Amino acid sequence: MKVKGKNVVRFLLLVIVILFFSLYFSMASGYFEYNEGKKTTLTEEAIERFEKDVAEGKEISADNYLEKEVNYSNRFSKVGMKLSTYIEKGFNKMMNAFFREIEKTVNSGG
Numbered sequence: 001m002k003v004k005g006k007n008v009v010r011f012l013l014l015v016i017v018i019l020f021f022s023l024y025f026s027m028a029s030g031y032f033e034y035n036e037g038k039k040t041t042l043t044e045e046a047i048e049r050f051e052k053d054v055a056e057g058k059e060i061s062a063d064n065y066l067e068k069e070v071n072y073s074n075r076f077s078k079v080g081m082k083l084s085t086y087i088e089k090g091f092n093k094m095m096n097a098f099f100r101e102i103e104k105t106v107n108s109g110g
Contacts, residue, residue, distance in 0.1 A: 012098060 026032065046065040053060060 009098075012094065 046067070050060070050065050053064070
């Protein structure tokens with residue numbers, strides 16, 4: 001039984017390390033800053049159009065300045081979202097059980 005527990009702990013630690021490094025490298029590569037920068041640029045362009053339209057006395061409508069979001073969802077993306085939700089729930093249950101066991105071990109003194 002202890003051997004099985006060690007394998008589970010090793011697997012969980014490996015998953016956590018992989019997740020950590022993937023997030024770390026995405027931050028280090030500037031992926032998140034790039035996406036936020038794109039949003040800011042689009043907003044600045046919309047502000048310039050708005051100011052130009054105000055100066056020209058045109059009728060103002062918010063729809064003219066807000067970027068329209070494209071819906072890329074399809075069958076595969078919906079299945080992927082459901083799968084990731086199930087994985088998230090399972091991971092949360094595993095981590096809660098893992099930490100409960102650690103808490104029991106620490107509290108029992110062994």
